[in-house]
Amino acid sequence: MKIRPCEPDDHAGIDALLRSAFPEPGEARLAVALRAADADTLELVAELDGKIAGVAMFSPAMAKPGDGREIPGLGLGPVAVLPGYQNRGIGAALIEAGLDFVRTLGPSYCIVLGDPDFYGRFGFEPAPALDLHWTDDPDDKTGNAFQVLALNGAAHLPRGTRIEYHPAFDGV
Ligand SMILES: CC(C)(COP(=O)(O)OP(=O)(O)OC[C@H]1O[C@@H](n2cnc3c(N)ncnc32)[C@H](O)[C@@H]1OP(=O)(O)O)[C@@H](O)C(=O)NCCC(=O)NCCS
Structure with a gap:
């Protein structure tokens, strides 16, 4: 397996992968929207058996603690592995490399x-649990599905902070 940055020739394979890994086409549309908005900070693919077996994308996110500051970060997603290739460590390898x-x-x-x-x-x-919230879901209806990882030795964002994905996530 080779993990490498996505190239334009991979886009069709990634589209097929996202459409087979998810029941709805929203994630495939999201990948296209992120690229179109130049919000594809990192798009990694896993190449195996001559095909794109996995993909992980990172895009800009923004945190607003409510004191006027805007703290840039990243959002991870979509992440997907071809159904026939799941549970072989590909998703984990993509996320760790990313x-x-x-x-x-x-x-x-x-x-x-x-x-x-x-x-x-x-x-x-x-x-x-950290009193951090997705802007689109201020009442935490998604529960523990919305998660945060502090990077580079940073402390967690201030309690009460709302975090938003890149606008390309809207409407896909
Ligand atoms: C989720 C996904 C990206 C994981 O990639 P993967 O290559 O299959 O996962 P890995 O082989 O690296 O890791 C396997 C582990 O993840 C777990 N896992 C796989 N899919 C999971 C899912 N949807 N939810 C929770 N755990 C999952 C497996 O149970 C396994 O756990 P174990 O190590 O304790 O046995 C992949 O299964 C996938 O594309 N699923 C469909 C699309 C999807 O749901 N994407 C959103 C991710 S939340």
Whole structure:
């Protein structure tokens, strides 16, 4: 397996992968929207058996503690592995390689929406327990699915902070 940055020739394979890994086309549309908005901070693919078997994207996020500050960070997603290739460590390898790279960009946090049992192994923590909230879900209806990882030795964001994904996430 080779993990490498996405190239334009990979876009069709990634689209097919996202459409087969998720029941709805929203994640495939999101990947297109992030690229179109130049918000694809990092798009990593896993190449295996001559095909794109996995993808992980990172994009800019913004945290607003409510005191006028805006603290830039990153959002992870979409993350997906082709159904026939799941549970072989590909998703974990993509996320670990992606986090290693984005740490070098210097952000103080990364957010993700997903299963805490999966993302917890990379250090993500459920945001509601930290009194951190997704702007689109101020009442925490998504529960522990919205998670935060502090990066580069940063303390967690101040309690009460609302964090938003890149505007490209809207309407996909
Ligand atoms: C979630 C996903 C990216 C994980 O990638 P993967 O290559 O299959 O995962 P890995 O082989 O690296 O890790 C396997 C572990 O993740 C767990 N896992 C896999 N999919 C999971 C899911 N949707 N929710 C929670 N845990 C999951 C497995 O149970 C396994 O746990 P174990 O190590 O304790 O046995 C992949 O399964 C996938 O694309 N699923 C469909 C799309 C999706 O749901 N994406 C959103 C992620 S929340």
